[in-house]
Amino acid sequence: MKFLLALLLALATLPASAATIVLASTTSVDNAGLLSRILPGFTAKTGIEVRVVAQGTGQALATAARGDADLVLVHDPEAEAEFIAAGHGARRVEIAWNDFVIVGPAADPAHIGGMKDVTAAFRAIAVAAVPFVSRGDKSGTDALEKRIWRETGLQPAGQSWYKEIGGGMGAALNMAAATDAVTLTDRGTWLAFGNRRSLVELLRGDPRLINRYRVIELNPVRHSSAKLAEAHVLAEWLASPEGQAAIAGVTAGGETLFNPGVREIR
């Protein structure tokens, strides 16, 4: 009994004595395998260990706002702007991008396959009342989906074909696969997803579906107890030529999951 408690104490305290930071990250970069493949190289080079807590963008920002993370990696421009306006975030740098795609059953009952206009596709889904799985969890993907519905002028909430599950991207894809429903997904999670059944990619290429991932360093005034120096090293590395090459090198099924691309957002 005492041995076990001692073991746990050692587990909890030993790694923390080295430089360790908590990265609150959106689920997509973690589930798609990006972080687990690039971070070992970062740790080997800098000695900084990164503990990734993968949450939806909304939850990741809330975790950082409470002071429980040292750096965030998210993908919802509106929520990020609010986070910075509230005084929690300081520097924001885009470090990778890919796109969102609409996936659904190969039979394509709403006939959206090959369409280029995402609002027209959402209207077609609503008109044909094709089952649609919504994340409903304030994640970056959920926020984009709600923005597209606003553009259509339609109110899907409460309709029998619109299922708001309050879960992660994987849960939404599992439900879409099991019920022949349509859903909006980021490309990284989709490419790495192992249970597609009859799901295929139906729509891609609308400029509104570009998916930008950004790291936000915390505001030292509000978050002085965060490990800001180590977090800054990671943010710099992700945007460095070395970090960008590591991001570009991660593939699934022969496709690049995330495209490199650095841009500081002011």
Added chain:
Amino acid sequence: MELFLPIVGLSLGVSLASSALAAALGIPLAALLALTRFPGRGVLVVLVNALLGLPPVVVGLVLYLTLSRAGPLGGLFWLFTPLAMVLAQAILATPIIAALAHRALEACWRDFGRTMQAAGASRLRALPHLLRMARRPIATALLAGFGRTVSEVGAVLVVGGNIAGFTRTMTTAIALETSKGNLELAVALGIVLVGISVMISATVLVLTGARR
């Protein structure tokens, strides 16, 4: 899944440590409730039994808010560490062990307490004998507590954060692999988890001599 063994090790370590902590709190509480009479005892019995149905995700959330850096115990830096997970699961398992051990000790005390007191034993001196007599139902109470902790996912996910190689347990790994659509791997992990539970139950039952 190169981290398979650490995941199994952490699951066992957290569950056993939290069960041990819950036993250290629950069995004395059970003895107090079974052997003594004091004001508020009835309320406490009702409370302990009501907490059998404590929702793990609520325990996780309350503990998260407590251990968060913005919370009252934020200075401990326990959030997203195995210690927070042990604490969460101990809170869940304590009422189970206390309630079941209370029933066992109560029955023993009813049957043999008079004899023991007549032979000159105080309540405190009678306790080790009672615990030995009730060892089988108490073993069941401990296993019920362990079962709650090793199978639990809601609380450890919230307070542990499911960090790879640090706070990822069998149950949170199963939830993660399911969300990635790796259903075969998730099921395989589930079978290993059940196998470990069976082995631990069998060991405890053999040690306490419940052969039939």
